[in-house]
Amino acid sequence: MKLKQIAQATALIVFLAGAAQAQVSDGTVKIGVLTDLSGVYSDVAGPGTVIATQMAIDDFVAQEKPKFKVEMVSADHQNKGDIAANKAREWFEKDKVDVVSELVTTSVALAVQKIAADKNKIALISGAASTAVTNESCNNVTVHWTYDTYAVANGTAKAVTQGGGKKWYFLTADYAFGHALEKDATAVVKANGGEVLGSVRHPFPGTDFSSFLLKAQASGAQIIGLANAGGDTINSIKQAAEFGINETQSLAGLLMFITDVHALGLKATQNMYLTEGFYWDFNEETRAWSKRFFEKHKRMPTMVQAGQYSSIMHYLKAVKASGTDDTAKVMTQMKKTPVNDFFAKNGSIRDDGRMVHDMYLLQVKKPAQSKSPWDYYTVKAVIPAAEAFQPLSKSSCPLIKK
Amino acid sequence: MEIFGIPVQALMGQLLLGLINGSFYAVLSLGLAIIFGLLNIINFAHGAQYMLGAFAALLGLQYLGVGYWGALLLAPVVVGVLGVVIEKTMLRHLYKLDHLYGLLLTFGLALVAEGVFKNLFGVSGESYAVPEILQGGIRVPFMYLPIYRAWVVVAALAVCLAAWYTIERTSLGATLRAATQRPDLVQALGINVPVMITATYAVGAALAGFAGVLAAPIVQVNPVMGSNLIIVVFAVVVIGGMGSILGSIVTGLGLGIIEGLTKVFYPEASAVVIFLIMVLVLLVKPAGLFGKQA
Numbered sequence: 001m002k003l004k005q006i007a008q009a010t011a012l013i014v015f016l017a018g019a020a021q022a023q024v025s026d027g028t029v030k031i032g033v034l035t036d037l038s039g040v041y042s043d044v045a046g047p048g049t050v051i052a053t054q055m056a057i058d059d060f061v062a063q064e065k066p067k068f069k070v071e072m073v074s075a076d077h078q079n080k081g082d083i084a085a086n087k088a089r090e091w092f093e094k095d096k097v098d099v100v101s102e103l104v105t106t107s108v109a110l111a112v113q114k115i116a117a118d119k120n121k122i123a124l125i126s127g128a129a130s131t132a133v134t135n136e137s138c139n140n141v142t143v144h145w146t147y148d149t150y151a152v153a154n155g156t157a158k159a160v161t162q163g164g165g166k167k168w169y170f171l172t173a174d175y176a177f178g179h180a181l182e183k184d185a186t187a188v189v190k191a192n193g194g195e196v197l198g199s200v201r202h203p204f205p206g207t208d209f210s211s212f213l214l215k216a217q218a219s220g221a222q223i224i225g226l227a228n229a230g231g232d233t234i235n236s237i238k239q240a241a242e243f244g245i246n247e248t249q250s251l252a253g254l255l256m257f258i259t260d261v262h263a264l265g266l267k268a269t270q271n272m273y274l275t276e277g278f279y280w281d282f283n284e285e286t287r288a289w290s291k292r293f294f295e296k297h298k299r300m301p302t303m304v305q306a307g308q309y310s311s312i313m314h315y316l317k318a319v320k321a322s323g324t325d326d327t328a329k330v331m332t333q334m335k336k337t338p339v340n341d342f343f344a345k346n347g348s349i350r351d352d353g354r355m356v357h358d359m360y361l362l363q364v365k366k367p368a369q370s371k372s373p374w375d376y377y378t379v380k381a382v383i384p385a386a387e388a389f390q391p392l393s394k395s396s397c398p399l400i401k402k
Numbered sequence: 403m404e405i406f407g408i409p410v411q412a413l414m415g416q417l418l419l420g421l422i423n424g425s426f427y428a429v430l431s432l433g434l435a436i437i438f439g440l441l442n443i444i445n446f447a448h449g450a451q452y453m454l455g456a457f458a459a460l461l462g463l464q465y466l467g468v469g470y471w472g473a474l475l476l477a478p479v480v481v482g483v484l485g486v487v488i489e490k491t492m493l494r495h496l497y498k499l500d501h502l503y504g505l506l507l508t509f510g511l512a513l514v515a516e517g518v519f520k521n522l523f524g525v526s527g528e529s530y531a532v533p534e535i536l537q538g539g540i541r542v543p544f545m546y547l548p549i550y551r552a553w554v555v556v557a558a559l560a561v562c563l564a565a566w567y568t569i570e571r572t573s574l575g576a577t578l579r580a581a582t583q584r585p586d587l588v589q590a591l592g593i594n595v596p597v598m599i600t601a602t603y604a605v606g607a608a609l610a611g612f613a614g615v616l617a618a619p620i621v622q623v624n625p626v627m628g629s630n631l632i633i634v635v636f637a638v639v640v641i642g643g644m645g646s647i648l649g650s651i652v653t654g655l656g657l658g659i660i661e662g663l664t665k666v667f668y669p670e671a672s673a674v675v676i677f678l679i680m681v682l683v684l685l686v687k688p689a690g691l692f693g694k695q696a
Contacts, residue, residue, distance in 0.1 A: 042525050174670055208423050210422075211420075234622045235621055
């Protein structure tokens, strides 16, 4: 009888000790990639971010040889906040997903970061643009990784205004994202001594922009700021060229991706300024990673796809270092470790959830300057992390004590 | 001189742009009206066929070296042949059923086509250059008019008039209309009715393909270009009166202009104005402006 009790107690102790050692729940870290797999942002984010995530997982397992398993699930949120919210809830509740990531489209990001907070899980945002993520909607389980409207508007609008483009007119997509972009860019233009003559809001998504472009042309502005994205930006630029607008006025794409330039070609986009958080041809490291990505995706990475890899890698390393997938502990670990990889140098995650890193002011090359496929940009300036993003002093995030 | 605070010059420019957009609506809604009027099929694949026309032009140029003018002829043929295949293998079985089945089938086909092209080419699509001879623009008194846009209006109107004339004023058109009203009688007169019906669907699809080629130099050629447009075009057809050939042409042009004016006075509403008009028309004249009460 006594022997049996001792045996039972021993078994219990062994069991508990075992449980205490493997603090990663079920011995598995599960990463959810919730992105636009088929809609307007599927080139910018989409399947490429799923590939980037898998690359991060494979590299992490090969380099760090963790004691836990890493799995990935992915789903298409169709750019709809309600679909994304339901999927995220299902993943957290039923499928034991530890972190939900990517989340392109602002409405999706805002919906999912709220659910992550409710469920005490982590949200890593790469594709969404709005600064609302780290301002009024901020929370302590969300990290906004790659860029935001402030960073891209700031870089481009500042460079163009300081370069002499003082009079602006905005062509703005009529929804939250477009309004945010216009607002951020307007502030930068005014701060640099420029003026905004007006703006016109076009329905989203649009097909024909000629009416709006003629209004912009008639405004007498030097610069037409495109506060839209994706297919809208592409068609705006294409039709501006058609109407000869780029002969007398300049266009500034406030949120453009390398895939937009690729789709339009250099003839239509040459000399445009834009700001991105990543360019594949920046240095040896970026080229090496991008080449690996290209072999799998047959396209060079966008900043969203590169940022996705970076955020997942940083997360997995934090899980390993802290020995747990507990949300608070992993977040603390992520915030205290600088981000140093091909994507960011000395990047850091602020208390509002903003990952600050260098941004790049780029100019699109002329067709004759481009030596090889995807050779599209000249890096005009590296915008240091401290200047690139909205300063904490202007933050409206309740987590920031002033 | 100003009208409601808008300079007349600007207003004229916007009217012209509205007319250009209206030409697209006219060609597309014409194809839909032909298919519906003669076949009783609500062709939801029309947007996809428009997209296929644009892609046929793009791929023809990239892989076969077929230029714009060749594409203007060949792309509609390609899309028309696809139409023949669809009609012969699938649509044919649905004529006796409710309209809804044809709508569901063609909607499904449109989704498949869009999905396949998204997979192959991504959503950003590619640019198609304006043909050299139509590049540049002319200064009309009130605006800079790209020559290509002027060409679009001319080409679209010519095609619309030709289609209207063929159906309403020639003996071929008369036979066609008779064949859809009383297929048994026309068949008894020795005319091969099934072939005529197949040809009609092919022509409707080819019109969509033609519009796609016309649009390729203006808008980015991408897999969703058709679905962005098709809902508006359906509204145009409903306003004009389902199946009315002349109605679809006139309404297409008219609504293009109204939409253009909305973009001047209240741009935020330009996406909904056509649907507002649709609601009003349906309330007042349920059969559409040019439709005959069934």
